[in-house]
Structures are given as C-alpha cells and as structure tokens.
Amino acid sequence: MKQDNPLHCPLGVSVRQVIQRINDNKMGIVLMVDQDGRLLGTITDGDVRRFLLNQGSLDGPAGPLIWQHPVTAPAGASRGELTRLLTEHKLRNIPLLDDDGRPTGLFTLADALESEGERPCAVILAGGQGKRLRPLTEDIPKPMLPVGDAPLLENIVRNLVACGFSDIYLSVNYKAQVIEDHFGDGQAFRAHIRYLREETELDTAGPLSLLPPQSAPLLVTNGDIYTATGLDRLYEFHLAHRCVMTVAATQYRVKVPYGVLNLAGHLLLGMDEKPEQRFYCNGGIYVINPEILRLIPAGEAFSMSQLLERVLGAGLPVAVFPIHESWVDVGQRADLERACEEALGKGGEQ
Known part of the structure; x- marks a missing residue:
C-alpha cells in the first residue's frame, strides 16, 4: 500500500493495513480515495474497534467498514462553520474537499477545542503498594519502577500529553513523596499536574471523590498499565457513543488442551478439538462522565x-472500547519484564 498522503488509503486493503495507516497519521481516521484521489468514504478508529467487538478479523478486507456518506465541507469553510458542523452532527472529524471532491485536509474535534480553549483532563491512579512486586517496591511505589529509560508512570504521563491530555491529576498514597518529587507541577513534562492525596487507600474509584467539580468527561487510568493505545481515540470513542462511561477492554485468550464435547443431556452432538476461547477483560482505563462521580462515596475505599x-444497576449505558494494541498490566515481575520489552520496541498488537 503506497500513498503519499498518510490520511489517504486506497481500496482493496485489509483491516490491519487500515489500522497501520491510522497509527501512522495519528488522526484516528483514514480517507478512502479512488485512483484519482477523490473521496469514496471514511473508516475511523471507532469503526475498526466496533468491527473487532463483533469478532471481525484483522486480516479481512476493509471494504465493509467504509462509511460512504461522511459529512464533508469545502476547503475554504470557516472555523466557526466547521465547529458548528462538528457539534450539529456529533462528529470528531470533517474531511475538507476541493471542487473536484479531493480531500485537502481534515478539521478535527481537537481543532475546535483548541479554538475554544478547552482541554480534557486525566486522572492516573498511582496510590497502590505493589505488594506482588516486593522487594522491588519496598523503597519506591510500583508506578515508579523503570520501564525502558523512564519510570512506568512517566511513560503514562508522556503518552497522555502526546494524546492531548496535559491537565493531569495524580492520585497518590504509598511512597507519595517519591512521585511528587519526580513530577513536581508537571512543567518539565509539558503538563499541569495536581495531586489527589489519599489519607487512606481508596481503591480504584474512591480517589475520584477527591476531585474538584468537573464539567467534562474524565479519562482515568490505572498507574500500572503500559499500553500503546491512543488514549485520545478512547476519549473520542466515548464522546461518539454518548454513554456515561466507557471501559477499555483487552482480549484474553484461553486455549483448551483437550477435545471439548458438545452435549444434549446424555447424548453427544459433536466435538471441538482444542478450541480457543476469547474474552474481553477490563483494561484498567476508563472515560467517565462528571455526573457519575456523585455515585462514588467520599473518603471510602471504592473500586x-x-x-x-x-x-x-441504574440502567445507564456503558460502552466498551477494545484494545488491539499492546497492553501490559504490570502486576508481577514477568509483567514488568514484558513491559520493558514493549518499551524497547519488541512488542506489537495483541
């Protein structure tokens, strides 16, 4: 697949090739074009993840994912008109076309937010003790263990900043001073960092009760997750689906080493030889609407x-964002070693 413009993608490619192009252009979308460069449709990062949730194959053709009627705008449209279109149609991107229907650029939600001075904020839950990693965590908290050439937590902060989340809260408890000494106010990391100081351990949701009032959805991540996932894409996925929460999910495979019998009472209907089952599991990264924070009790451990x-239980909608990129939950030494391999570029997609 050869295209000079990283936003463009020809027909006939696989889903895996579309993912590679989305990763290369870092815009969360590809513009499908014909041989003359005219727009045929779009495929977004969200389209790919919904496809994977429905058991789609990465090596299958990307054609069925193409949305053939995207909202577009003339290349000379004003910022105000483009922002209105984004809001009216609840979009994340608008392709800009010349008079012949060829894409000349892309107006994004980030462009609109920048013009309005708005930026989403993130919370990193970094207060745990990391007991399973002792003695490595006797003197430093688990999120400060080295992964590559920087602490795990610094990798997370830098990924957030690269994805547009420069306003960051760090929830701290165990060995908190180590974290605060390293990050300070965040200026050295091109971020604005504030601290949620847990007087007692508040688990994975309790620290959010320490936040000041919020007006926009929050991105929340555990402080022991090392992943190549574009967290801006998770945030955009959440906004597009208009749910009150979105849970990032990683796929876990279980290979049964025996032939599995399919039964109807005492009768055998058939046998599956050494089948593999796949489950989506909680990936420890979330987007949470501000109105949900009132469900968290103040000052109590709450997961x-x-x-x-x-x-x-309240009947509110929760979305699931599948992670196809590399993902490591650093809970034990083997996980830490794997995260270090990922940082050295030896990892890839799941």
Whole structure:
C-alpha cells in the first residue's frame, strides 16, 4: 500500500493495513480515495474497534467498514462553520474537499477545542503498594519502577500529553513523596499536574471523590498499565457513543488442551478439538462522565467494579472500547519484564 498522503488509503486493503495507516497519521481516521484521489468514504478508529467487538478479523478486507456518506465541507469553510458542523452532527472529524471532491485536509474535534480553549483532563491512579512486586517496591511505589529509560508512570504521563491530555491529576498514597518529587507541577513534562492525596487507600474509584467539580468527561487510568493505545481515540470513542462511561477492554485468550464435547443431556452432538476461547477483560482505563462521580462515596475505599455495578444497576449505558494494541498490566515481575520489552520496541498488537 503506497500513498503519499498518510490520511489517504486506497481500496482493496485489509483491516490491519487500515489500522497501520491510522497509527501512522495519528488522526484516528483514514480517507478512502479512488485512483484519482477523490473521496469514496471514511473508516475511523471507532469503526475498526466496533468491527473487532463483533469478532471481525484483522486480516479481512476493509471494504465493509467504509462509511460512504461522511459529512464533508469545502476547503475554504470557516472555523466557526466547521465547529458548528462538528457539534450539529456529533462528529470528531470533517474531511475538507476541493471542487473536484479531493480531500485537502481534515478539521478535527481537537481543532475546535483548541479554538475554544478547552482541554480534557486525566486522572492516573498511582496510590497502590505493589505488594506482588516486593522487594522491588519496598523503597519506591510500583508506578515508579523503570520501564525502558523512564519510570512506568512517566511513560503514562508522556503518552497522555502526546494524546492531548496535559491537565493531569495524580492520585497518590504509598511512597507519595517519591512521585511528587519526580513530577513536581508537571512543567518539565509539558503538563499541569495536581495531586489527589489519599489519607487512606481508596481503591480504584474512591480517589475520584477527591476531585474538584468537573464539567467534562474524565479519562482515568490505572498507574500500572503500559499500553500503546491512543488514549485520545478512547476519549473520542466515548464522546461518539454518548454513554456515561466507557471501559477499555483487552482480549484474553484461553486455549483448551483437550477435545471439548458438545452435549444434549446424555447424548453427544459433536466435538471441538482444542478450541480457543476469547474474552474481553477490563483494561484498567476508563472515560467517565462528571455526573457519575456523585455515585462514588467520599473518603471510602471504592473500586471501579463497584462503580460499574452502580452505573449498570441504574440502567445507564456503558460502552466498551477494545484494545488491539499492546497492553501490559504490570502486576508481577514477568509483567514488568514484558513491559520493558514493549518499551524497547519488541512488542506489537495483541
């Protein structure tokens, strides 16, 4: 697949090739064009992830994912008109076309937010003790363990900043001073960092009760997750689906080493030889609407599992964002070693 413009993609490519082009252009979208460069349609990062949730194959053709009627605008449209179109149609991107229908650029949600001076903020949950990693965590908190040439937590902060999240809260408890000494106010990392100081351990949702009032959805991540996932894409996925929460999910495979019998009572219907089952599991990264924060009790240990139970129990919609990129939960030494390999560029897609 050869295209000079990283936003453009020809027909006949695979889903995997579309993902590669989206990763290369870092815009969360590709513009499908014909041989003359005219726009045929679009495929977004969200389109790909919904396809994967429906058990689609990365090596299958990308053609069925193309949206053939995207909202577009003339190349000379004003910023105000483009922002209005984004808001009216609840879009993240608008292709800009010349008089012949060829894309000349892309107006994005980030462009609109920049013009309005708005930026989403993120919370990193970094207060855990990392007991399973002792003695490595006897003197430093788990998020400060080295991964590559920087602490794990610094990798997370830099990824957030690269994805447009420069306003960051760090929730701290165990060995908090180590974290605060390293990051300070965040200026050295091109971020504005503030601290949520847990007097006692508040689990994975409890620290959010320490936040000041919020007016926009929050991105929340555990402080022990190393991933190549574009967190801006997770945030855009959440906004596009208009749910109150979005949970990032990683796929876990279980290979049964025996032939599995399919039964109807005492009768055998068939046998699956050494089948593989796939499950989507909680990836420890979320986007949460501000109105959901009132469901979290103040000053108490409260987990994300408990919060999800309350949200679902209230009949509120929760979306799932599948992670196809590399993802490591650094809980044990083997996980830490794998994260270090990912940082050295030896990892890839799941």
